[in-house]
Amino acid sequence: DGGITQSPKYLFRKEGQNVTLSCEQNLNHDAMYWYRQDPGQGLRLIYYSQIVNDFQKGDIAEGYSVSREKKESFPLTVTSAQKNPTAFYLCASSTQGHTEAFFGQGTRLTVV
Amino acid sequence: AQSVTQPDIHITVSEGASLELRCNYSYGATPYLFWYVQSPGQGLQLLLKYFSGDTLVQGIKGFEAEFKRSQSSFNLRKPSVHWSDAAEYFCAVYSGGYNKLIFGAGTRLAVHP
Numbered sequence: 001d002g003g004i005t006q007s008p009k010y011l012f013r014k015e016g017q018n019v020t021l022s023c024e025q026n027l028n029h030d031a032m033y034w035y036r037q038d039p040g041q042g043l044r045l046i047y048y049s050q051i052v053n054d055f056q057k058g059d060i061a062e063g064y065s066v067s068r069e070k071k072e073s074f075p076l077t078v079t080s081a082q083k084n085p086t087a088f089y090l091c092a093s094s095t096q097g098h099t100e101a102f103f104g105q106g107t108r109l110t111v112v
Numbered sequence: 113a114q115s116v117t118q119p120d121i122h123i124t125v126s127e128g129a130s131l132e133l134r135c136n137y138s139y140g141a142t143p144y145l146f147w148y149v150q151s152p153g154q155g156l157q158l159l160l161k162y163f164s165g166d167t168l169v170q171g172i173k174g175f176e177a178e179f180k181r182s183q184s185s186f187n188l189r190k191p192s193v194h195w196s197d198a199a200e201y202f203c204a205v206y207s208g209g210y211n212k213l214i215f216g217a218g219t220r221l222a223v224h225p
Contacts, residue, residue: 042218099161
């Protein structure tokens with residue numbers, strides 16, 4: 001089955017640690033996206049990538065980093081510089097031109 | 113700047129009643145518009161989309177939406193709500209200039225039996 005897989009579903013991080021969220025897709029989509037979701041704020045774009053080895057900052061990129069070494073994979077690292085990382089993180093992918101976005105099931109990150 | 117406004121944060125309806133969720137967008141060109149639904153702790157699922165043509169679009173689960181350019185609106189409707197429709201609904205517009213989706217803040221729907 002084609003789709004987007006995010007792992008892990010739940011992640012706990014100690015303050016000062018970096019953590020990496022995984023996102024893999026087998027839809028052969030060129031574009032991939034990371035969104036952060038907080039209650040009452042909808043989805044905010046962190047980073048996006050339209051093609052392998054290229055990515056752009058979204059609206060709230062500070063404290064995050066990404067890589068796009070393979071078409072299928074777009075991991076997100078939440079660094080210790082992100083002051084309020086507790087949130088629900090969603091990965092999405094689409095064809096070029098963004099006909100529609102397909103979403104993974106999300107990763108809930110909690111700082112402990 | 114492009115934006116999407118969903119004026120209603122929470123809506124409660126009785127099962128079997130009709131539903132309309134409002135969405136207003138700000139976008140200079142012809143918009144690509146979407147409605148997504150999210151169950152608690154899950155990802156987003158596409159309900160329907162509008163690119164061009166007929167302004168009334170049909171989606172999955174019995175939902176429809178009407179694009180009204182004069183009102184910059186893309187409201188989602190369902191004639192008879194089921195308890196399983198309780199979820200959060202997001203309207204989005206595709207920003208071609210920035211090659212990204214812009215989402216509204218969402219409307220949380222509760223369904224009373």
